[in-house]
Structures are given as C-alpha cells and as structure tokens.
Amino acid sequence: MTQQTAPAVVEMTGISVEFPPVRALDGVDFRLRPGEIHALMGENGAGKSTLIKALTGIHSPTAGTILVDGVERRFTGPADARAHGVSTVYQEVNLCENLTVAENIMLGAEPRLLGGLHWPAMRRQAASHLKRMGLDIDPSSSLGSHSLAVQQLVAICRATVSDCKVLILDEPTSSLDTDEVAHLFTVMRQLRSDGVAILFVSHFLDQVYEVSDRMTVLRNGSLVGEYATADLPPAELVQHMIGRSMEVLEAAEEVVEHAERPAGATPLLQVVGLGRKGSVQPFDLDLYEGEVVGLAGLLGSGRTELARLLTGADRADVGQTRVAGQVTRLRTPRAAMGHGIAYTSEDRKGEGVVDGLTVRENIVLALQARRGWMRPLPRKQVDELVASYIQQLGIRPADPEALLRNLSGGNQQKVLLARWLATAPQLLVLDEPTRGIDVGAKAEIQKLVADLAVEGMSVVFISAELEEVLRISHRIAVMRDRRKVAEIDGGGATMDQVVDLIAGGGTR
Amino acid sequence: ASDAGGEPAGGGETDAAAPDDGVITLGFSQVGAESGWRAANTKSIQDTLTAENGFDLKFSDAQQKQENQIQAIRSYITQGVDVIAFSPVVETGWDPVLQEAKAAGIPVILTDRAVDSSDETLYESFIGSDFVKEGEMAGEWVVEQYDGEGYKAVELQGTTGAAPAIDRKEGFESAVEGSDLEIIDSQTGNFTRAEGKTVMEGFLNKHDDIDLVFAHNDDMGLGAIEAIEAAGMTPGEDIKIVTIDAVKDGMQALADGKINYIVECNPLLGPDLAEIAKKVIAGEEVEKRIVVEDLAFDQESAKEALPTREY
Amino acid sequence: MTTSAPARATRALKIPTRLDRRYLPVLGTFVVLALMLVLGGTRYENFLTPAVVSNLFINNAHLIVLAVGMTFVILTGGIDLSVGSVLALSTVVTAALLQAGLPPAVVIPLAVGAGTVIGLAHGVMVHYFQVQPFVATLAGMFFARGLCFLIAPESIAIENASFVELASWVQIFGGWRMSSSVLIALVVVGLGFLVLHFTRFGRTVYAIGGGEQSALLMGLPVARTKVLAYMVSGTCAGLGGLLFAMYSRSGYSLTGVAMELDAIAAVVIGGTLLTGGTGFVLGSVLGVLVLGLIQTIITFEGTLSSWWTKIVIGVLLLIFVALQRILTLRRT
C-alpha cells in the first residue's frame, strides 16, 4: 500500500511449471514491490509453494520470465537466490536438526576469526537474532531438541539474518500460537518499513488481513487476480480462492451442539496421574464418547507431549490408564490402536507422511498395520475406501497412485487424516490437524470432527488456533508449563477466559 | 632331535639368544587359513613345536594382512621370544621390522614364502618350496607326455598378484616353451574350487578343443573336474588335468584317474622348522635356503602314496 | 505477549542437561577402550607399556588417516568403499615411480593426488549423476584395484634412500616412540578436526548429513561440499597408501583388501551414525584404536587358532559395540 508506484523488485510473468502430467502453474503473473507485505492466497494445491520454488530456482519454469530488480534471472537454487537478496522460509521446516540453533541461523553468513568459524560470535549473534523473534532459547542447543514451532521461528530467524531485499515466508504461522504470530508480525512490519518486500503465505484469513497490504490469489495453478487487501472483503476473497460461495464455511461456523453426557457413564479413556519425567507433570483426564476435548496452551506448554502419553507414542513413567473401565498399559501406539485409540502427530514430515509411498498406501497404512500383514485388504475395498476419502476431504490431485511427496503440504495433511479416519477409532487424538489446511478444507474438517463426535467418537483436538479449539470443543483442558492447569466447559468459555488461563492469570 | 623338554615355559621374559630353561619360545606368524594346504601347514607346525619337543609356540593368524603380520612380529619382539618364524603374506616390505628383530637379537626364520630383501643377514634361513620349480615340473611332465600331439591347454591361475600364482605360471610357461603345446586361455580361479568350476565352465563354453587343464592348485583342478563332468566329458581322459599341491582330495582324484599328474607342494614344514630353530639357538651354522623336497605323483604312484598321506 | 516470558525462561533453564548427548557415543567408546586397556594390562604381562601403546599408533597410522577421510563421507550420509583399493593403488604408484627413479618430492604428490582424482570422480558420480555412494565407490574399488594390477602385479620393494630415511624417522622419549607416519596421521586428525568444526565446509558436511534437502533449501553449497567430501576421503586414502608404503617399504597390489570395512567399522564404533550428520573425527580415531587393540589382544593371547582368532575378533567387536550402546542408553 505504501509504495504503490515503486518499481517491482520481483516481477514474474507467464510462469508455467509442469510436473508431467500435472500442470502446477499455468501462465501466472506475479509482482512484488519493495516495502510491501504481499499475501499469496489459494487453496491447498493451488500452486503457491510451486510459485515460490519457481522463483528461487528449485523448480524450473517451462515458460515465463522472472525479473529481479529489473534484471532477468533464473536462479540456480536457494543459495543463488539468497546471494541476490531473496531469502526464503519454505513450507516444511527445512533446517538441520542435528546442528545447533546457532548454526542453523548463522551458517552461510557466519562470523569468522582467522579464516575459521568464530563460535562465540556466532552464538552471540544468533542469540540476538533469536531475541528479536522473541525467542529465549540457548543458541548452542541442538535444533532437534526443540518443538516444531520453535524450529519454525528459528527458520524465520535464519531468513532475516542476511540483508535481503525480498523475504518469502511460506506458511510461517501454521504452527505458531497468537503470541508468536504477533511477534512475527512486528518483525515483518519492521522489515517492511526498512523497504524489504515480503511475500507471505497463510491460510489464516485474519492474519492475512491483519498484516498484508496486497494479495494475489491463485486457483488451480492459474492466476485469479491481484487485489489491495483493503478493497477485498473476506467473503469475496474466499470465493476467489475456492470458486464456491461461503456456505460451506458458514455451516461450520455454527457452534457445536453441547450435548450433555449421560450422567454416570464410564469414560472411554480415563487417565489418573499420568506423567513422564522431563516431559509432562502428572495429570488426570477423562474422555467420554461423543465428546470433543480441546487442549489449549502456549507454544511448548506440553499439549503434544500429553497427547503422546495418551496414545502410547511415549511411555508414561507414572499413573494409570483405564480404557472403558479396564486398567490398561498403553506401551506402544500399536497397543493403543488395539483399543481404538488413534493419534495424528503434529510433525507431518517426521512422524506422519511416508513420502515414498502413494496416496493409497498412506491412507490404508494404519488400517493394514492393524490387520496384520497376512490379511491384506482386498484391492477393491481399498480402492473404494481411498476414493471415498479423496472425495470427502477433497484431496488433490485425486490420484490414488500419486507419490505422497508430490502433494502439496495441505493435501498431505488431509491424507494423514484419512489414514486415521479409515481405522474408525473410538478415540481420535488430533495434534494440529488443520495445520496448513486451507479455509475451505479446514471448515470441512471441523465439521467432520463435529459429526464424528455426534456419531459417538471421542476426539481430542489440539490446535494453535484458539478460536478453532473454542468453537469445536465441548470441554477444554488448559496447559501451562507442561502441566494441566484447568479444565473448563467449552460451551460457556469465552476467548478472554481461556487466554487468561493460558497466560497464568487464574486457575479453576 | 627330540630331547627332553618337560616343563612348560613361563612367560617370554628371556632376553634373546640361548634360553636358560632349555625351552625355546618361538613366535610364529601364519598368513591365514585361506586353504586346506595352509591348514595342513599350520597343523604340522603346531604338532611339531610342542612342549614335549622343547618348544613354547606362540601362534598368530594374520588373516592375510601384512599389517597384522608386522604387528605380530613387533609384538613378539616386545614379548622377547627366542625365535621368530613367519610365512610372509607378501615378499616385500619386511626390512624395517626385520631390522628391529635383528637389533633385539632375535633370529628370524622364514617358511613357505620368501622375502625380497637386499640384506640377507636379516633372516637366518628360508624353508620352503620353489614355486617356479613346481610350475616347471608340471610343464616338463606335460611336454614329456604330450609333446607332438598339438595339445591345447587352458590355465587356471591362482589369485592375481599372489606369489605362487606368478611363479607357477612362469615356471609352467618356460617349461612348455618350444613344445607344440599351446596355452589358449588363462584366467584366475582365485585358488578356490567354486571359481575353478565357473571359470572352467566358461572355458568349455568358449572352446571346443581343450585337451589339457593346468591348475595352480588342486582345489581349482577339482572344480574343473566338476565342470568337465557336468559338460558330459570324462576328466583325465577327454581332458587331461595337471595340478599342484597334492592335498588329500587331489590325490584321491588322481588315484581315481580324474587327474593326470600332481606336483607336490609340501606343507609339512614343522619338523624342518623345529630342527633349524634348534640349530639357530645352539649357534650352529644353517643354510640360507632350504628347499623342501617336492615330489610329483602320477596316477600309479598316487595309489601307493594315498594310504599313508597325512594331509 | 509478555505473559509468556516467564514460561520460556523456565524452559531455557532445562536445556543444558540435554546438551551433551552428542558426545555420549564417543565417551562410551573412550570408556570401553580404557577398560579394555586396563583389563589387558592385568591379564597380560608387558601389555600396558609405552611400547605397546606406541605400536598401537604406529601399526594403525594408515588406518587412522583412512578413518578421518571416511568420517567426512559418512557424515554427509555417504560411504566410501574404495579406500582399501585406493590405498593399494597409492602404495603401488609410490613404489613403481620410486623404482623408476623419480624423486620422492615428485612421487608423493602423485600418489596422494591419484587418490584425490578418484575421490573427485566419486563425488561427481554421487552428486551430479545421483549414483548411490555405495555403488559409485564400489565401482571405484574395482577400478583402483584393476589399476594396481595393471601397474604392477608383483610386489615392488622401495629402496629409494630418501624415502627410506623419511619412513624410518623415529623420535623416542622414554619408552614412547613417534614415527613419521604417526606424526602425519596426527596432523591429519588435527586438520580433520579443525576443518569439520571451524569451517563452513565442515559444518555444511554435517548439515548435508542432517538432511540434504534441508541443506539445499538453506542455501548451503551442497554440490561443492559433497564432491569435496569424497575428495577428502580419496586424498586421505592416497595419503594412507603413502603411510602404508612407508610402513611396509613396498607397494603391492593386494594390499588393503577389505580395509574399507576396517575404516568403516572404526568410524561407526567411534560413534558416527551411518545415516550421517552425527559423529566426530576423534571418535573415529578411538574406533581405530579399538580395532588395533583387538588385534593386539589377539597377539598377546598367543595361542588362538585361525578360527578362534576370527571368532574372538567378532566377540570383542560385539562386546565393544554392546557396551558402548549400553553406556549411551543409560544416560539418555
């Protein structure tokens, strides 16, 4: 908005990218001006990440020209792009977990001493960059020891280390909570006022409206249009993105019915004093049939670790678990599955997708694993199952034989959901299931969760997006500092109340 | 040379030269256990250098690695044995460690294979067969039997680069030179039966007119027999076979008429080694080169020798 | 926004406890090595002497150099099967050229350079043609061995006076001995350590092992680094050959058969993961010493038959690996 007339720093015209037989981008034009925050919008698989990768030289366009600062360029890769002032944070966290935080931030722009790395300076500089991002972690700790959200922030730190003219952030906020997002936006605005052009991708409409100046909308690999944020009401934006009206969204907006649970019913899963040293403090939790329990908390408050204890992904050292009244030890995820408990990890790349297998194989994996290898699912049944989930969740491309690694991030997430839904669990623990999912699909998923609950499934729902948790949950457990601090009724709770609890204001 | 030895040796504390307790501590570094021949060689040494015969044998297997052998010899030097004996993996590269042994005053005896050193004083004696001679003996017999018949021969070589393979090839070639025997193909069978068989199969596919096989050891020859039989021919008749080593299986095949001639390569070096070691310790003069007498067997003599064969 | 600060502060405090995990395998190896030395010392006479320890280094100098090079490659997630053959090639080239009358000053760079060139070829095949490292270097292994046979099927003694002088340079302090090859090996270890920890190249090696795709997207020079890693390994193999030629004063085409397995085993015992990204050069040195120690114990045992030798080597290897595993598991 600020510098409408300034010459574009990046100008892409007629960009086409093909992954035969798919045409991921079809003659797209895109323009990025200095000193603006430009949102790139579109459904899952619309081609946003592909456009970014075409710009930074990971994919080579089959047609079109790219001008950077008025000079035609075809970058050979991220290193080349970075050397020309284009810094990128890609969609999946792409850092090296085995290196320290400081290295991940500074490598490539490392301070030197006598020709070698200057470790103390490196740590110092890394610490100051982390601070700017509002992150107080030890730069010499290894990156792998941090949660995904922290890694995401570190990735952003890295992108802002070197002097860049263009900063590209592909879904940087998908695993961040409100605080970190706010922090990130402060940083982004700061950079914008320094004249940096920022390309921002997010599926959170409110964030896009909060921070962006302009937006470009893609649908199915084609350009829909470029708009000034202020001139485009959200409803219209959604329509541009999904090509349908808002009805779907509105359907999900309805607050979930708050069904009373029958008094005296035994909980489906009851844990008493469950905990693990160095992870989560012992906690109690009852989960009933037909109920959605939301977990709210800040980044690193222990929601994920709680979920892992519930589902046997990690082994608890203390406490007791009762499944349908029977004391049971859930030592492995497989054991939990045996009791109808399913868990989708927040770490899509590391613990979710099996990226070398096809969509079909990924969807049936859990179901098949439960049946054992000797009883393969009949092919016909598999095909029907897969087709129905592809259709129900809108997975694109709708090709069961596509390799999962060739799907867009959001579509991979949908496949994972399908994997677990296919096992028809009694208790479904969803850790950030809507991460990186577009508005339309997100609404679908929320609706799906509500429907599943109505059908009697018990759901634990974790999401960085508080509204979502509030909207969908019958009951909310609040976590702070790896401890369950409160449990409130979802129906009556207001946003402020929960925020207060999360931040440590009061306990109930 | 079997005097009383009695009590087993203590450590190896003795400082070179004459042992005070009458027991000779001998460190032996064997190449490995890569073949039946080698196993027989090891057994002969272990059976001869016993406490009853006045020896305390320290044995180590180098697993066909020169570095292990050098290390073993160094270790014997530090342990202070009375005599060091070894079958070198390779001919070259022994000067430094042998100099160390010499400096420590420990005499060294070589068995089976020679070392290539300009300084002959580094070792006392070398006991072993002459590989070139073995090849020659095989070649001479072939010439004597079959010269004038225009025989076409194939050769199964030992491991490429190994001393016996090089020497036997050389000996055989020089012996058949001038005759009308023609070596039409030569390939390595790595001294093993299995490879001897596969290579021979290949030869049989390739040539229709093979009259004779010269194999650098019995094992490859035995492999070749399998291949020849599988191809529907009679080994020893349709195709003549000449090998080297004379291990038991080979002798049996010779007696059965499947092999035509075997030149012995005697692995029983234990007694010779014991005798030389005692002489060296006693300060007697020994010969630098002791060539082990290698016999040769044809089908008749094999039948006679077989019942008394030790290995 | 400010409300979350205290929460983070408490988390930050917990970090140092998880920090040292990376050093655990190396520590484990070290502890087990020390244990073995002490046990050997009580079991055998003359075992814990400077002479034995010096010999441990002198006998394994070439393997140390190989292991350093191998560490680079394994850290990138690759493997180099050719080092044994390249080592042999280097010994043969050294011996053949010296025999032909060339001065060591010319021969040494040529021998080492041969390794570098083969390493370069591996790097190019692995990176640019995306041939799997195992296969590319397996081909390299055949290739180098083939060249050895072409150059000299028979072993060649080295008699060049200045080379012999270089090879037999020894410094003695007390019972400790330091040969020129040990000195070279230690210098290589030092260089390896410095390069891995204090250069961008070194850190990129780790980054590639942590995730090649990630390293690429981070904008690190993946191509150059990977090719260089193989060149380092090739060069080390060439240098290892030189050290072996100094050690044995000869060149022989059948040297170093299966030595690549020793090098790989040393690196892995030293705590480096074959999947890449974690490990240390010093760990690899410890790994070499472990293997050397096993060999020393075998010699000191003195009465093992050939087959028991093999079995005992396997068992000792097992004990090492299992102990190391237990030590590292306990602490995590």
Add this chain to the structure above:
Amino acid sequence: MTNLLRHHLFWPVAALVVLLVANTIARPSFLAITVRDGHLFGAPVDILRTTAPLLLVALGMTLVIATRGIDLSVGAVVAVSGAVALSHIASSPNPDSPVTVLTAVGLALALCVVLGVWNGFLVSVLGIQPIIATLILMTAGRGVAMLITGGMITTVNSEPFKVLGSGFWLGLPVAAVIAFGVFAVVAFVVRRTALGMLLEATGINPAASRLSGVRSKTLTWTVYTASGLFAGLAGLLISADTMAADANNAGLFIELDAILAVVIGGTALSGGKFNLSGTLVGALVIATLERTVTVLGISPLVTPLFMALVVIAVTLLQSPRMRERLTAAARRPVATTPPEPQPAARPDSTEVKAR
C-alpha cells in the same frame, strides 16, 4: 518409447542384453542350448545355475535393504551352512542316504535361521547399526565355519546331496529351480500380502510407521532372519556345486555381489520402495558379467578394471540425471502436442484482474 525408457527395468535388461550380445559376437554358439540325456546344456543354462545362489542371497538382501538395513554377514552364513551340512554328511555312516542329506540340510538351515535371528536381535532390539551388527557375524561366522570343518576343506560323496548342485529336474538345473522357485514364492507373498508395503513404510519413515501401528521391530527382525535362511540355502547350493565345504572361500564377497544386484535392479540403498524383479535381473547381469570375462578372454589383470567400467556404465545410464536427459530427448519430438485441458473447476472467466 518414453514409457519404455522410463520403465525401471529398462536399463538392467538393456545391460543384460548387451552382455549377451557381446558374448554371442565373441562366440556365436553362446546362446545355443543342446539337449543331452534329457537335460539342457549350454552357457545360458550354466548362467541360470550360477545365478541361483546369488539370487537367493540378493533376495534376502533386497528385503533387508527395504528396511534401510544391510546384511554383510551373508557370505559367512553361506560358509557356515555348507560346513554344517557337509560335516554332518561326512561324519554319517552312509552319506548316500536321503535321510542323512535331509537331516544335514535341516540342520544347516536351522543354524542359519538362528544366525539370522541373531542379526535381527542386534539390529532391532539392541539398535546397533546394521552394518556393524552384521559385520560382527561376518567376521565371527567364518571362524565358526572353520571351527566346524577344522580349517580343512570338507569333501563328501553323496549322490542325493549332489543333486542340489548339479542335478536336473525337467531338464533344468535343480539349483536354478530351487532358487527361482523360492524367489517366486517370496515375491508372491511379499506383493500379494501387505508385507511389501509395511516393509517399505518401515524403511522410508520408521517413526511414522511406528505411530501407524506397524510392527517395525518385528518386521526388521523377520527380514534379517529371512536373509539368514536364504543365505543358508545359497550355502547349500554352493557347497553342493563342488561337493566341498570351503569355510574360507565359500561365498566370499557374495554380499557385495548381492548388494550390487539389488542396486542394479533399481532398489535404493536408502530403503523403502524395493523391486524384486529388478533384483532378479541384477543377479542375472552379474552372473552373465562373470561369464563374459571368461568368454571374452579378458586377462585377469584387467578383469577388475573391466568390471568397474561395466558397473560405472550401467549405473551412470541408470542414474536419475541420465534418465531425465534421455527421456527429455525422447520426448522432444512429441512436445508440441497441446497441453492437457485443466481438470474441472476453472476460475470464472468473467474474473477481471484487479489492479
């Protein structure tokens, strides 16, 4: 054309064909098969027979590699298997009785299964890296084999056992029938049940597989056991081939050949997707290559060099980079066909670009 070039078996098969052609040029009757006493004879039959043990070992190796592992111990297991079987036969009073031979085979295979279980235990329970875990057995196993044979080469005369190595069944070598039969059965089981997919999932992303309820540890354990069993069977075929158990040399370096066969067949060593038909072709390529060396009369001095060049050529041609180039070249003439119409849901054409 493009499809053919892109097929994963294209290059391995091409390599095989080239080798066969080279052999036929050097020796026109190379491919000739004759019938003698109702059996088939000729170089192709020999190749099938020599492929047999390698194929078995490579089969186990493929499964192990699918789980991201590697099994270096197969050569040693081959030696142990032969040693056990032949020692049993040699020490029995009547080596020609089928019962003796069956017991020997049973004993050998049982021991090999135990060895495979041992490897699997080290890898999946103790979590030792596969290369080291199996290196232990690779070293110790030969020692065990030598212990059994006393360091000598054990030779036997036993007609029933000999059948394994050089017998014929329906005109085909028994060894080949066994190996190809086992291969077919395993391939069928792996692909017709869910085993293949679960193995691949384990190899590609162990963490995700665990969370999905795949019994990764059990699977891993199973494949090492299978690898041990197949290597044991290969050991029987190898020892029956020469009727001798050579503890030192039986199956020497067969692990490298097997890995090479797997890789030539298009399975990546990094685990995951595997390709059994590729392994089959790979094993044939290697057996043919060995035969080629003899037929072309290549001097032993340059044999390794020749092998290296062939391997380099095949792998380079097969490399993703080359494939891309070649498919691009093959596609160029047809590149002018109009792009496929975009599937469904195109944006409303009335949409105007806002500026």
